[in-house]
Amino acid sequence: MIVVMKSGSTQPQIEHVINLVREMGLKEHVIVGTERTVIAAIGNDRLKDKSKLETVEGVDKVMPVLAPYKMASREVHKDRSVVSIGKGKIGGNRIGVIAGPCSVEDRNQLLETAHAVKESGAIALRGGAFKPRTSPYAFQGLAEEGLKILAEAREKTGLAIVTEVMSIEQVPIVAEYADVFQIGARNMQNYNLLNKVGEQTKPVLLKRGLSATLEEFLLAAEYIMARGNHQVLLCERGIRTFEEYVRNTLPLAIVPELHRVSHLPVIVDPSHGTGKSYLVDSMSRAAVAAGADGLIIEVHNDPEHAMTDGAQSLNPKQFAEMMKAIKRVATAVDREV
Amino acid sequence: MIVVMKSGSTQPQIEHVINLVREMGLKEHVIVGTERTVIAAIGNDRLKDKSKLETVEGVDKVMPVLAPYKMASREVHKDRSVVSIGKGKIGGNRIGVIAGPCSVEDRNQLLETAHAVKESGAIALRGGAFKPRTSPYAFQGLAEEGLKILAEAREKTGLAIVTEVMSIEQVPIVAEYADVFQIGARNMQNYNLLNKVGEQTKPVLLKRGLSATLEEFLLAAEYIMARGNHQVLLCERGIRTFEEYVRNTLPLAIVPELHRVSHLPVIVDPSHGTGKSYLVDSMSRAAVAAGADGLIIEVHNDPEHAMTDGAQSLNPKQFAEMMKAIKRVATAVDREV
């Protein structure tokens, strides 16, 4: 930790900071500059609360030295991780596409959509049985019935099943039917839930929160990994900004940045990341070009009558075209779909 | 719902929209303007998904007519609500102050702080027993032991207890010890948890999410109210923006705006809302001047050694001065503390 004192800070103030640094188990190193004194606190500051020093008398600012996450970090684990989902893999040379409706609505809708996405090259089927909805009056999902339909679709198509788990008591039942736990953006900092999926043996697709920093995102992954489950897929799904022509702003630079600081595979969700079906194709190409290891795409056999997220769902024909398009882009960046 | 068609939209496109509007149970009303056609969909659109129409061919944009929340709305409940917490009330002429440490650390720390805030005029004690922490390696709270210490503090001081509940399985034990359930900002859209506290008989202090819109905030309250618990306190605790000199940006205009559209009492948290103890006093005064019905303030008997949130905690002396300051401001806006 580096503590910069204010100009004109007094000797007792400096000594007080030195004492606090020592109490934290760190060793001080004092540098007297031309206008300011700087106190470098040597030692492992990963678990230390830097903010505590920020309001101490005479202190101007504090900078941590170490990143607060460890198991998710590339410093600790140099090679890129690969996560198996069903028979497929995400994280190697091949780009994995997960597709399907926002919600499981009924057997016909899901099976029809599942067959269509399978045929176009998806390796996994998404579909919500438990739905986090902004309004209490909106459709909340089919619960276990939905999970059963998903399992049937797996049987019929061979696709792995990715579905959201919203709270810890749903974990056992979701574990029974699904191949991958999805943690939604609204639950990225639901720590009890992170701990619980961290104790499971199936992979976790972790969506970035709407306004989570990159550090908070990796710390959420760290929660899961610290409990023993290292099969974490990081998923960027757009952040909240002042922009109005999209539901969320999709910041694709996070793909190469996550690859730089973490070894975990990175998936992009251009459906939530834009909220508009007519922007999904372009953003899927861009995500692949930016280096994404996978995509998760909302596809519905009849978007205009979807119970949820119709505006951002592709129909099967649009999805098939998008798959062709991203295959070409993948080749151009030495990857395969 | 009002649907604006694109310039040059075709008759079949218009008819297709009309059909979709009818399928939603609404009645269309078509207005042919000079450059565009507008289709007003008459009827209760509160539960309808407007986004579905946004990407239909020929549609330019869609505007809902009704607000999506109802029980939280002032249209439905004209008079301002008052919520009892312990022997005090929040929402009437008197402004209620909730104060205490971020976390319950030990018996001495809590009791000392509790006595101090009581003496300065607080009506309730805050203190976390279950702590949502960004890092899995940080202090996670004392759990039930913390709740017991809180209960002891209530017995000794008469202060009501406000404490955070992080997941549904913690609800029974928190209900046993506390007077008010606090739902943290990170859990504002943890719908299972909202439903669960909605079934309880004790009040809920609901914190606004870091990037929740006003509408999403009121819909979270609606979740709680729809299950029968109408004792909801809305708490603004700052939003995430590009600003760097504060931990969060505190948008005080939400206080009069919430009073305009909702009947629920509004509490402001200037501790999280700024993240800096030296800004808390000014922002407390400003919150009272803006019309806040209550404040929630972090106070610690020794902030420099606090296990959590030391940077934004007042010490008892600073809190006493702040209370004097806000009493004067309260008088100036015809309120009392």
Next chain:
Amino acid sequence: MIVVMKSGSTQPQIEHVINLVREMGLKEHVIVGTERTVIAAIGNDRLKDKSKLETVEGVDKVMPVLAPYKMASREVHKDRSVVSIGKGKIGGNRIGVIAGPCSVEDRNQLLETAHAVKESGAIALRGGAFKPRTSPYAFQGLAEEGLKILAEAREKTGLAIVTEVMSIEQVPIVAEYADVFQIGARNMQNYNLLNKVGEQTKPVLLKRGLSATLEEFLLAAEYIMARGNHQVLLCERGIRTFEEYVRNTLPLAIVPELHRVSHLPVIVDPSHGTGKSYLVDSMSRAAVAAGADGLIIEVHNDPEHAMTDGAQSLNPKQFAEMMKAIKRVATAVDREV
């Protein structure tokens, strides 16, 4: 314009709104819904101030019908525009790359960099002679001397010259030496300057402001076009958000969205859009995949000693590799570089 009245609005309030609508030269169309009354104001509302109605008694909200821009709109000009810069073109099938240093520092630096970017396939040279700097103490550019060096580089390499103009009195001298006027992000709403370049005969590269909405961006283009200069290149250079690992957040979905609503060519600046040289290559590929018509890239012959923007500048070797990479991606989306 569509005016939604509050529930419980009175007949005199409705009549008052009707009068205001008539005063604006629009014709009212009143729809009495189940819970609310809606007043559709028919006519050309492009130039009307909708906000004025928003705070009138009894009014709940107001939605404009028409987009406020016209000449920049695709409704008015269906075909995509192509803008010539020097001997090259931006906007057709070929993707044009503009490259060069942030600032012109001296003759050697500029000529060396110019030859390098020319060789790798750039069609134009960027370089600032007038520099808008956040600090008054920072290097402010070489002014006319810089323009002369740029002109010499054009002579030696055949590259077109793109350079920033910061105020109206600089317009004549920049017009003398440069091929394209660049309007910087900080000046996107400097209307006097927009008017002035709108009266020129050379193209304008207009950068989006840090927090400009898409509508404000197109209205800035409209200022230029309304004065007669239709050769406008829209440039996305990143927006300000809460993200910390980048200097700005690059929202690539604006590329297909601008193509949807406007006919003007769209250029992406991944150098400012990320602020980190190690992210430029990935974001260049992504921009091309998203459909960008051009790129503008900071290249410096010695980034570690650059006087400005060293952190986001590629060296000539990195630029050459990036050009190879984007050529492959361009082919994959049926474009050429």
Next chain:
Amino acid sequence: MIVVMKSGSTQPQIEHVINLVREMGLKEHVIVGTERTVIAAIGNDRLKDKSKLETVEGVDKVMPVLAPYKMASREVHKDRSVVSIGKGKIGGNRIGVIAGPCSVEDRNQLLETAHAVKESGAIALRGGAFKPRTSPYAFQGLAEEGLKILAEAREKTGLAIVTEVMSIEQVPIVAEYADVFQIGARNMQNYNLLNKVGEQTKPVLLKRGLSATLEEFLLAAEYIMARGNHQVLLCERGIRTFEEYVRNTLPLAIVPELHRVSHLPVIVDPSHGTGKSYLVDSMSRAAVAAGADGLIIEVHNDPEHAMTDGAQSLNPKQFAEMMKAIKRVATAVDREV
């Protein structure tokens, strides 16, 4: 400047950074920690470009030690500054209120409004003669005719005149008629204009840009002061965020923060800061309670027919009530209006 090297950085990388630090005229101080090496660069780093080091091989991050502004800083000028505007003062114990219409529309409108705000206790009159408008088709102001009407209002009421100057060639004529130059939010980083008003002898009211950081805001003030004009009034007018119920988000914590780091007086603009006339009264009270040295308020004799900003303008009666309300709040914080 403090440079934190990556874990595993090599000796040659460290030496390379040391060389770069020396080239900047700073002296290195190397600290070898348990996991990382830190290089403290001692000396005046105010004018150094820290970003240049951020992308050098082996470097993890860089922190500046000194704030980049100086004359605006409280470190250099301990006492709070007071700025005279006309016969009044802003910055001392007394809170100065500037009020008037968004635009000067005609003689009657301005004189009627001027008399009304004078009577309620304003010390200065605002009113735009040159209007920066988002749309090229909107009313652009009366120019010199507007300035003459403002001057007449001063003669009749004794109010000082505050009016916006949009470009450097308008400076002489605005200087002729007005008492205070207003620099609008869109021009906060129009450096040529800042330099020009920095050479004048009349005070400058500098509005914060929509997405300017506090540091950028103070650096804009530094531009003006560096040219010799120290009479700068800082004006917060709201920032752009994701919030939708307001035109801008008004972050009042900047008031005490600016007082902490700068000696310049701070004015708040709750009209632009909310965009809604019904929120202005509450936010004016809050601003005064937060410590503002002044307010600038839009008042129009007939807001429903205002040519600009009608939605956020108070009428004279509402303004009179607001003035009574803030006088009481001012007393409660030991100030006077």
